[in-house]
Each structure stands twice: as structure tokens, then as C-alpha cells.
Amino acid sequence: MSGDTITLYEAIGGDSTVRRLTQRFYQLMDELPEAARCRAIHPKDLSGSEAKLYDYLTGYLGGPPVYVEKYGHPRLRARHFGAAIGVAERDEWLLCFSRAMEETISNPKLREIIWAPVERLAHHMQNRGEDQA
Numbered sequence: 001m002s003g004d005t006i007t008l009y010e011a012i013g014g015d016s017t018v019r020r021l022t023q024r025f026y027q028l029m030d031e032l033p034e035a036a037r038c039r040a041i042h043p044k045d046l047s048g049s050e051a052k053l054y055d056y057l058t059g060y061l062g063g064p065p066v067y068v069e070k071y072g073h074p075r076l077r078a079r080h081f082g083a084a085i086g087v088a089e090r091d092e093w094l095l096c097f098s099r100a101m102e103e104t105i106s107n108p109k110l111r112e113i114i115w116a117p118v119e120r121l122a123h124h125m126q127n128r129g130e131d132q133a
Contacts, residue, residue, distance in 0.1 A: 007061065010063075012105050012110055013105075017105060018057050018058050019054060020104040024100040025050075026050045028096040028100055029093075032096065034095065035092040035095060037088045037092055038089045038096065041083040041085065054066075084127070086126065086129065087129075090122050090126045093125075094119060
């Protein structure tokens with residue numbers, strides 16, 4: 001690899017952007033009526049969720065592997081299996097993430113690069129069908 005290669009983490013602005021992204025994501029989840037079902041499966045206090053998403057995204061985007069150092073392998077599906085994540089919750093999560101990216105990551109190409117795997121991950125996290133409660 002060339003010495004000029006940078007990570008997505010660096011390309012979007014590093015720590016400050018990841019912090020703004022995760023903060024805005026949870027603000028939107030808390031504020032948007034259209035994210036109510038997704039919000040309902042989260043704890044009343046979102047600060048712990050925000051901290052874990054920040055840690056995860058930091059490493060996921062190519063920054064320091066903070067999440068893995070603190071918690072080990074992410075095992076995201078297993079860690080979220082106790083939450084009923086259906087189509088509505090998944091789509092509401094994606095809505096919040098998409099809007100948070102639009103507001104915090106200025107480069108549309110970088111948002112596009114990040115979006116595809118995040119969308120796949122959200123679909124993988126779904127553990128309930130439309131007809132399951």
C-alpha cells in the first residue's frame with residue numbers, strides 16, 4: 001500500500017466526526033417520531049449505547065480498535081438478539097443513521113462508501129419478521 005492511503009476514519013475527519021455522527025444519530029432517534037419503535041427497544045438513557053456505537057464505529061472505520069480492546073469481538077447479532085428488531089426498527093435505525101451521516105459527513109462519496117456495509121449490517125441485525133411481535 002502507498003504511504004498516501006488513508007482510512008475512512010481519517011477521510012471523514014477522525015474522532016471529532018465519529019463523535020458528532022454518533023451524538024447526532026442518538027439525538028435523531030430520541031427526537032424523530034418516525035423512529036419511535038427503534039427508540040423503544042433502547043434503554044431510557046442512551047449514553048451507554050452512544051458510547052458503544054462510538055467505540056465500534058471508530059474501529060470499523062479504520063481508527064483505533066477501541067471497541068475490541070474494551071469488549072472483545074463485536075458479535076453484534078448475538079449482542080442484539082435480546083432486542084426485537086423487525087423491519088420497522090431496522091428501517092428506523094437506518095433512517096437515523098442516514099440523516100446523521102448527511103449532517104456530519106460532508107463528502108457524499110464517503111457517505112456512499114460507508115452506507116452500503118452499514119445497510120447490510122442493519123439487515124443482518126434484524127431478528128424478527130414483519131409478522132412477529
